[in-house]
Amino acid sequence: MAANDYEQAGELKIGQVGIANLRVRTLDVAQLVREMRERVQRAPKLFGRAAVIVDFGGLAQTPDEASARALIDGLRDAGVLPVALAYGTRDNDALAERLGLPVLAKFRAQYEQAGRAEPAPAPPPAREPAPAARKPAPAKAVEAPRPPGRMQKTAVRSGQQLYAEGCDLTVLSTVGAGAEVIADGSIHVYGTLRGRALAGARGNAEARIFCHQFHAELVAIAGHYKVLDDIPDQLRGKAVQVWLENDQLRLAALE
Incomplete structure (x- = not known):
């Protein structure tokens, strides 16, 4: 049989999706669930059964499994569908695994930027050569054009x-x-x-x-x-x- 001589039953594409990100600032499960229920009641067409990523990156430490599970269950009861945890620390990854949820890397860039170490100080400039040995200044780099709208x-x-x-x-x-x-x-x-x-x-x-x-x-x-x-x-x-x-x-x- 020739290679690739078949039709796939399902076509997988990776793209931009409109998933809500719930960034937890205070781990008060009752208040978080109450706020989400109010959102669903005010705009059921937008938030009813909406896919939600739970983001614990705003907390000083990763919640314990019992608290996280209570929040996930409470959000489901409020009318939304928690589908993943947002990218975070190793503890966050381990928590997601215990909860049976994936870790969505959509927000990874901003986390890496926030936790990036300060760059090392630049070395002292080298002593300028004598005028006779000075090389001509390199041509100024041309800025790449911004993508059109x-x-x-x-x-x-x-x-x-x-x-x-x-x-x-x-x-x-x-x-x-x-x-x-x-x-x-x-x-x-x-x-x-x-x-x-x-x-x-x-x-x-x-x-x-x-x-x-x-x-x-x-x-x-x-x-x-x-x-x-x-x-x-x-x-x-x-x-x-x-x-x-x-x-x-x-x-x-x-x-």
């Missing part, structure tokens, strides 16, 4: 997800209810925004969201979010911009 000319329909990696995203049409647009930079929607818009996906707090008609189910910048119920009525249907200021999400009508 991604442009979507047609509507983003319910169930679709669009991701602009490392750049801004411009949608010339509408973003339908149940659709999701994500960008590492800013998001510009020249039609109606009804779905979810997540700008600054890799933590860029300077990113913004602009839309011509605001009916968004959820908007987020660098992880800070608001759902439709949090939005003042006078902004619905208006041209709106969204930005982050002092870790608070701000919205205002565009004039």
